[in-house]
Structure formats: structure tokens, C-alpha cells
Amino acid sequence: MNRRHLLKTGASFALGCAVLPQRALTQTKSPRLPLPPAGADGWVSLLNGRDLTGWYTMLEKSGKNVAEAKKMVTMEEEMLHILGNQVTNELFEPGYLATNQEFENVRIRLEYKWGMKQFEPRSLSKRDNGLLYGLVGADKVWPTCVECQIEEGDVGDFFLVSGVRGIQGDHGAGLFAQGVSREHGFPAPGETGKAARIAKGQPVAEPVTGRLKKDGNFENLNDWNVVEVIWQGDQAAHLVNGRAVNSISGLQQPDPQNPGKFIPLTRGKIAIEIEFAEIWFRRIEVKSLV
Numbered sequence: 277m278n279r280r281h282l283l284k285t286g287a288s289f290a291l292g293c294a295v296l297p298q299r300a301l302t303q304t305k306s307p308r309l310p311l312p313p314a315g316a317d318g319w320v321s322l323l324n325g326r327d328l329t330g331w332y333t334m335l336e337k338s339g340k341n342v343a344e345a346k347k348m349v350t351m352e353e354e355m356l357h358i359l360g361n362q363v364t365n366e367l368f369e370p371g372y373l374a375t376n377q378e379f380e381n382v383r384i385r386l387e388y389k390w391g392m393k394q395f396e397p398r399s400l401s402k403r404d405n406g407l408l409y410g411l412v413g414a415d416k417v418w419p420t421c422v423e424c425q426i427e428e429g430d431v432g433d434f435f436l437v438s439g440v441r442g443i444q445g446d447h448g449a450g451l452f453a454q455g456v457s458r459e460h461g462f463p464a465p466g467e468t469g470k471a472a473r474i475a476k477g478q479p480v481a482e483p484v485t486g487r488l489k490k491d492g493n494f495e496n497l498n499d500w501n502v503v504e505v506i507w508q509g510d511q512a513a514h515l516v517n518g519r520a521v522n523s524i525s526g527l528q529q530p531d532p533q534n535p536g537k538f539i540p541l542t543r544g545k546i547a548i549e550i551e552f553a554e555i556w557f558r559r560i561e562v563k564s565l566v
Contacts, residue, residue: 319385319561322375322546325354335371335550336417348550349373356557358405358550359393368395371417372408372547380543382562383458384409384505388426390497391554402428403553406435409507410544412529413438420529421544424505424514425490426555428497432490432514432521439530440541441483442510445523450491453506453513453520461508461565462525483526490514490521500558508565510540 322330328351333343343349348368350357358373390403398404404427411421418437425433436442445452455463494517495501504515513523528538548557 317563319563322560322562323351323354323356323557325351327351328373330376331373332376333371333373333550334415334417334419336369338369338371340415343371343373343550354558356548356560357391357554358548358557359395359552359554360391361393361395363393363395363399365396367397368552369417370552371550372419373550374408374411374415374547375545378543378545379409379507379562381461381508381565383565384507384546385502385559385561385563386504386548386557387500387502387559389500389556389558390428391556393554395552398552401552402430403555404428404549404551405553405555406549406551407503407505408437408545408547408549409505409512410440410527410529410541411547412541412544413532419547421547422512422524422527422541423549424503425487426503426549428495429493430490431495431501431503432492432516434488434490434514434522434524436485436488436527439485440527441485441538442488442524442527443481443483444488445513445525447491447523452491453515453523456506456513456520456523458504458506459566461506462511462513483528488522488524490516492516492519492521494519494521502559506565509542 328344332341333349334340335343347361348359350360386407406426407424408421411419413420420438420440422440423435423437425431425435502517506513510527511525513520527541529541531537531539
């Protein structure tokens with residue numbers, strides 16, 4: 277049994293014939309590509325197990341669709357393999373692998389395991405990656421988006437990138453996302469968030485940008501991990517191996533038509549970072565919130 281087969285061993289995920297509802301997918305300006313069929317439970321795999329159809333890459337200096345030629349991103353044994361390259365003294369450049377399609381009101385679920393290789397200039401740093409969503413605007417490193425951090429010790433942190441801002445959820449006693457449902461998302465408007473706080477006479481937090489730290493450590497450093505994002509409207513929650521570790525509301529992006537103004541960030545592309553550490557993904561999938 278070779279190393280790749282060992283990596284892949286674990287519970288399988290069956291796909292059936294249902295289709296993700298149209299309201300969960302939004303068309304980009306480029307021609308829309310068909311998604312693979314959904315499973316019987318509504319999950320749609322974004323990996324076809326063969327190639328990178330439906331995705332493109334962006335590197336900080338080299339630009340679009342160069343990472344594939346450099347073998348920085350490959351499909352191997354039906355898994356996505358990032359930075360399986362030979363380790364050298366060469367300085368690698370960061371970037372991401374993004375979907376052509378935009379999404380909204382979905383759950384995003386991925387399953388990852390760290391590889392052994394690390395690359396300069398971060399050969400001694402913590403292994404780092406990230407799940408980006410709500411990616412909008414021009415492709416650059418780094419784009420306008422929300423990041424669910426995937427980094428040793430920090431899985432589930434929010435990074436609000438390139439001007440994106442929001443309000444971290446209340447987490448008394450470290451408890452995030454109370455009342456949030458995997459199938460239905462967040463409670464009805466007015467029950468939580470800004471409106472509820474105003475109704476109760478409680479202070480309303482101002483939106484911030486940058487890093488918002490998670491609470492709780494549930495990752496496995498040497499085994500497979502499941503990371504899930506529940507993203508509904510301008511709210512999101514991050515789950516690590518079944519536990520909610522962070523949440524946010526009032527997600528906004530800079531308004532490209534009105535400098536200094538903001539508009540809700542409720543839809544965009546999904547992306548996986550390319551960031552100096554080897555990593556495998558055996559599942560990346562989405563499901564409509566009902």
C-alpha cells in the first residue's frame with residue numbers, strides 16, 4: 277500500500293443524482309460551467325477526482341494558471357494535492373486555487389490532512405493554508421474575501437481580507453454559534469445580531485477587519501480534519517471536526533462603485549490557499565441551506 281493510498285483511507289462519501297438548488301448558485305460573468313451531480317443528501321462535490329475542471333489558480337507574482345504547470349496543484353488518487361513539489365532552496369510564491377462559479381447561502385465542507393513538506397521562506401513556520409469564500413473582485417494575492425484559517429493551532433480563525441469587515445459573534449463562556457442549525461443556518465432576523473441587541477438595549481459592536489480568533493482546539497495535527505463553513509447571507513460560522521469555534525455577522529465588502537462605502541458580502545467564489553506547506557484534500561463540497 278503506497279503513501280497516497282494510506283492518505284486516502286477512511287470513510288467514503290456516496291454521491292447520488294440530486295442537483296443543488298439554483299438559488300444556492302449564482303452565475304458569474306464568464307460562461308457558467310456545470311457542477312457535478314449532488315449526492316442523495318444534497319452535497320455537491322467540487323472535485324471530480326480526475327483534474328481541475330471548474331477551478332483556476334492565481335499566484336502572487338506569476339499570475340493566473342501557472343501553478344498547474346509548476347505542479348504546485350495536482351489531482352492524485354482522486355485527491356487534491358497542494359505543494360507536493362520537491363523541496364529546494366527556491367523561494368515559493370503564495371496564491372490560491374479558486375472556483376469559476378460563485379456561491380451563496382451554502383454550507384461548505386472540506387476534509388484535509390497535512391503533508392510533510394514545507395517551503396521557503398516558511399520551512400520552519402507553522403503549516404498554513406486556508407479556505408476562502410465570498411471571493412469577489414479582481415484576482416490578486418490576497419483578494420477581497422473571507423478566510424476560514426487552516427493553520428496549525430489556529431484552525432477556524434476569521435481573516436477578513438482586503439477591506440472586508442464584520443462583527444464577531446457573542447461567545448460568552450467560549451460558546452459560538454448558539455442556535456445555528458446545520459440544515460437551516462442562522463436564527464430568523466431579529467432573534468440574534470444587531471437588531472436583537474438593539475431591542476434588548478444592549479450595546480452594538482462596530483464592524484472590524486483583520487483577524488478574529490476562534491475559541492477551542494479540535495484539530496488533529498497528524499490525521500484528517502473536517503472543516504465546515506455555514507454561510508448564510510452576511511453571516512457565517514466555522515466548525516472544526518463538528519464543533520463551532522467562531523461566528524460572524526454583518527459581513528461587508530468595500531463598495532467598488534462608491535469609495536469609502538460598504539455593501540453586504542453575501543456571495544462569491546470559493547478558494548483554497550497555496551501557502552508554503554504541503555496539504556491534501558479528499559473532499560471539498562457544498563450544500564444548499566434550506
